[in-house]
Amino acid sequence: MINSIKPDTIIKFKGNIPVEQSDLVVVEEPLEIRLGYGAADNRQQKSISVTMRTPTGHDFELAMGFLFTENIIRHFDQILSIHYCTDNQQHQQENIVRIELHPNVWLDFQKLERFSYTTSSCGICGKASIEAIQHQCPTPIVSSLTISSPLIYQLPNIVEEKQVFFKHTGGSHVAALVEIKNADNGALFLLREDIGRHNALDKAIGAAFQQNLLPLAHTLLFMSSRASFELIQKAVMAGISIIVFVGAPSSLAIETARSFGITLIGFSRENSFNVYCGSQRVKI
Structure with missing residues (x-):
């Protein structure tokens, strides 16, 4: 937590009275991903x-x-090694990760060029986006999973006690994977936080990928953010069938979720939520 949170001094207004006080803020730093191939x-x-x-x-x-x-990549054994890069003085650079891929991994260099000029919050839009995912995942997600409204209402409480960085700073997003044992019972088994919602989800899916837990068809994803197309796309790739967001979904997020048979819930609150598609999985 030392590298994730830093102290700062702020002026806090209570009414019209300014008070100088100490505060904690979440750290934001660049991470470069390099491939060896x-x-x-x-x-x-x-x-x-x-x-x-x-x-x-x-x-x-x-x-x-x-x-x-x-x-x-599609399988963990396509990775030979993963490590931080070193500089000329052989000091570890913890803002540069290099992944060595197996020699038989074929790379689409046109796709890689797109990644080189985007950040984690960028993406592609429209019908072509959904068609691209359909090419990668041609079969809609099939899952008999159901969830009750009381369990949906409990999700923020289930997740909150594990949100270390948000608790101290209020500045991080969370991606939480909840194993649904039955419609009324769920258990948190993996949670990741980051200043970027896309990064938080990539961390969670990456952890599941490393542990050979994919696909996650019997897992619910809870996110503290709004629902964007990119987040739905990542959930599709991981085989997640139910997603609950604290914020609002975009039109393309709804369209994508509907195309792949995902239950999409937004505006999750203490006593209300909106189901945008896949209502058959919400137990009445």
Whole structure:
């Protein structure tokens, strides 16, 4: 937590009275993801993404989750190694992660060029976006999972006690994976935080990927953010069937979720929520 939170001094207004006081803020730093690829006797390197993230100790999960959700890799054994890069003085650079890919991994360089000029919050839009995911995941998500409204109302409480960085700063997003045992009973089994909502989800999916837990068809995803197309796309790749967001969904997020048979819930509050598609999984 030392590298994820830093102290600062603020002036807090209570009414019209300013008071100087100490505060804690979440750290934001860049992370570059580099790939090592090619034949054993002719290894190449390419930087594919620079994203602003919170250094929580889950950089490797973030990198693996990003590669998986963007369909660059499909299996953990496609990774030979993952490590931080070193500078000329051989000091470890913890803002640069290099993933060595197996020589038989084929890379779509046109796709990699797109990543080189985007951040974690950028993406592609419209019908072509959904068609691209359908090419990668042609089968809609099939899941017999159901969830009751009381359990949906409990999700913020289930997640809140594990949100360390948000508790201290109020400045991080959370992506929480909840195992649904039955419609009325769920247990949190994986949670990741980051200043960027996309990074938080990549970290969570990367951790599940590393533990060979994918697909996550019997898992609910709870996120503290709004629902964007990119987040739905990542959930589709991970096989998640129910997603609950604290904020609002975009039209493309709804359309994407509907296309892949995902139950999309937004505006989750203490005593209300909106179901945008997949209502058959919400137990009445």
